[in-house]
Amino acid sequence: MTQQEFIPGQGMENIESGDVTWQSPSNIALVKYWGKKENQIPANPSISFTLDHCKSTTTLKFSKKTKASEDFDFSFYFKGSKKEDFKPKIQKFLERIEAYCPYLKDYEFEIHSENSFPHSSGIASSASGMSALALCIMDLERKLYPGMEEGFFNRKASFLARLGSGSASRSIEGPLVVWGEHTEIKETSDLYGVRLPYQIHEIFKDYRDTILLVDKGEKKVSSSVGHNLMHGHPFAEKRFEQASRNLERLIPVLRSGNLEEFVRIVESEALTLHAMMMSSEPYFILMKPNTLEIINKIWAYRELTGIPVCFTLDAGANVHLLYPAADETKVLEFIKNELVAYCENGHYICDLVGSGAKKIDNG
Ligand code: PMV
Numbered sequence: 021m022t023q024q025e026f027i028p029g030q031g032m033e034n035i036e037s038g039d040v041t042w043q044s045p046s047n048i049a050l051v052k053y054w055g056k057k058e059n060q061i062p063a064n065p066s067i068s069f070t071l072d073h074c075k076s077t078t079t080l081k082f083s084k085k086t087k088a089s090e091d092f093d094f095s096f097y098f099k100g101s102k103k104e105d106f107k108p109k110i111q112k113f114l115e116r117i118e119a120y121c122p123y124l125k126d127y128e129f130e131i132h133s134e135n136s137f138p139h140s141s142g143i144a145s146s147a148s149g150m151s152a153l154a155l156c157i158m159d160l161e162r163k164l165y166p167g168m169e170e171g172f173f174n175r176k177a178s179f180l181a182r183l184g185s186g187s188a189s190r191s192i193e194g195p196l197v198v199w200g201e202h203t204e205i206k207e208t209s210d211l212y213g214v215r216l217p218y219q220i221h222e223i224f225k226d227y228r229d230t231i232l233l234v235d236k237g238e239k240k241v242s243s244s245v246g247h248n249l250m251h252g253h254p255f256a257e258k259r260f261e262q263a264s265r266n267l268e269r270l271i272p273v274l275r276s277g278n279l280e281e282f283v284r285i286v287e288s289e290a291l292t293l294h295a296m297m298m299s300s301e302p303y304f305i306l307m308k309p310n311t312l313e314i315i316n317k318i319w320a321y322r323e324l325t326g327i328p329v330c331f332t333l334d335a336g337a338n339v340h341l342l343y344p345a346a347d348e349t350k351v352l353e354f355i356k357n358e359l360v361a362y363c364e365n366g367h368y369i370c371d372l373v374g375s376g377a378k379k380i381d382n383g
Contacts, residue, residue: 023211026120026176032164037083040159044152044377046074046143047190047197048229048332048340050286051267052293055250055260060116060182061210063250064263065200067270068190069342071229072374074137076148079382080156081130094129098139113150116183120176121157123164131156137369143231144239144334150184151177151191155377177377178212185243189213194376195225196274204268221277226345226372230352232359233367234310235337241297241304243335249300259296263289279328279344286342290333297335308337310362315339317358327351345372 047068055063085093092114096106110131118124131153137143158177162168174192182189182199190197190213198205199213207214250256266285273281297304311333318331318341329343329351341359343351352370360366 021175021209021211023120023179026179028120028122028161028165032123033166035082035084035160035163037081038160038163039079039081039382040156041077041079041380041382042152042155042159042377043075043077043380044148044155044191045071045194045374046137046145046148047071047187048334048342049187049190050289050332051263051270052289053186053200053263054247054293054296054335055253055256056186056247060186062186062200063256064260065198065202065205065208065267066187066190066263067196067198067216067267068187069224069227069229069373070191070194070197070376071371073371074135074143074148074231074369076133076135076145076152077380078149078152078156079130079132080153080160081132082127082160084126085128088126090125092125092129093127094131097130097132099134100132110153113153113184117154117157117180120180121161123161124157127160138236143233143338143369144187144243144336146185146243147188147191150188151181151377154178154181154184154188155192155379159379175212175214178214182212186247192377195373196220198267202264202267205271216271216274218271218275220274223277223279223344223346224274224373228341228343228345228348228351229371229373230341230343230355231369231371232314232339232341232355232363233365233369234314234339234363235308236364236367239336240306241335246297246335249302250296253296253300255296255299259292262292283322283328283330286332287330290331293335294333306336307333311337311339313362314359317362321354321358325350329354 049068053066178189178192189199193215196216197213332340
C-alpha cells in the first residue's frame with residue numbers, strides 16, 4: 021500500500037457526536053528500531069512482542085463543531101485531570117496525520133487517557149498511548165466511512181500511530197509484529213506494522229516479560245534525539261544491515277522454538293542498541309550499574325540452571341526478562357531472591373505476550 025491509499029475519498033456520513041474507547045498495549049522489541057529517515061520511516065525493520073498488561077486506555081469524545089475552524093480543537097485529560105503539558109505532543113501528532121484524516125478539524129475532541137503502569141516507572145507510554153489514540157481516531161473514521169475492512173482499519177491505525185511514535189506502529193496487533201520493509205518477509209512495510217505472517221512456535225504465544233524497574237526517572241535522552249544521532253553515526257550502515265539480518269535469523273527461530281538462538285539474537289540486539297548510544301556523538305550511557313549487575317546475574321543463573329531466561333533493554337536502564345511460561349515459578353523465585361535488590365524500591369512488573377489492542381464497549 022502507498023500512503024495515498026490512506027487518504028479517504030468522497031461520501032462521508034454525517035456523525036454529530038459520540039465517544040469511543042480503546043485499550044492498546046505496549047510492546048518490547050526483539051530486533052530494535054534505532055535510526056529513522058524523514059516522516060518516521062525506519063532505517064531498519066524491527067520486530068516486537070506485543071505485551072498484555074502494560075497498556076493505555078483512551079477515550080475519544082467527539083462532537084461536530086457548528087462551524088469548521090482552522091485549528092484543532094481538543095482538551096486532554098490524564099487520569100481524570102486536565103493536562104496542558106501533554107497537549108503539544110498531541111497537537112504535533114494531529115498536524116502529522118491531518119492529511120490522512122481531513123475530518124479532524126470538523127470536530128471538538130476530549131481525550132481521556134490512563135495507563136495500567138505507573139507514570140513514573142521508566143516505561144515509555146508513547147507506544148501504548150499513541151496507538152490507543154490512533155485507534156480511537158480510526159474508530160471515528162469507520163463511522164464516517166462505513167464498511168471499512170478490518171485489515172485496512174488495522175493498517176491505517178498502525179500507520180497513524182507510527183506518525184506519533186515509531187514503535188507505536190507495532191502495538192495494534194499481536195503476538196509478534198514486524199514494522200519496516202524486509203525483502204524476505206512478505207507484506208512488510210515501512211509505513212505500518214504487520215503481524216508476523218508466519219506460524220510461530222507455541223512457546224512464544226504466552227512468553228513472559230518481567231520488567232525490572234531499575235530507574236523510574238524520566239528518560240535522560242528522548243528517543244527522537246537518539247534516533248537522530250544515527251545520522252552520520254560511524255557504524256550506522258553496518259548496524260542497519262545487522263538488524264535486517266537478525267530479523268531474518270529470528271524467523272526460523274520463532275517457528276522452531278530454538279531458544280538458544282533466540283537468546284543469542286535478543287541479547288545481542290539489546291547490547292547493540294546501547295552500543296550505538298555509547299558510540300554516537302554526543303555519546304551517552306543509559307544503563308545504570310544495577311542494569312549490569314542484573315545482566316551478570318542472568319548469565320550466571322542461565323549457566324547454572326540451563327533455564328533459557330534472557331534480557332532485553334529499551335532506551336533506558338530497566339531490564340526486561342524474557343522466558344517461557346513453563347519456567348515462571350523458578351524465574352520469579354530467582355527474581356525475588358537475586359534481582360529485586362537492584363530494582364528501585366524493589367519494584368518490577370510481570371507481563372506476558374498479548375494479542376493486541378481491544379475496543380472497550382462504552383455501553
Ligand atoms: O518509538 P520511539 O521513537 O520512542 O523509539 C523507540 C525505540 C526503542 O524502543 C529503543 C526500540 C524499539 O524498537 O522499540
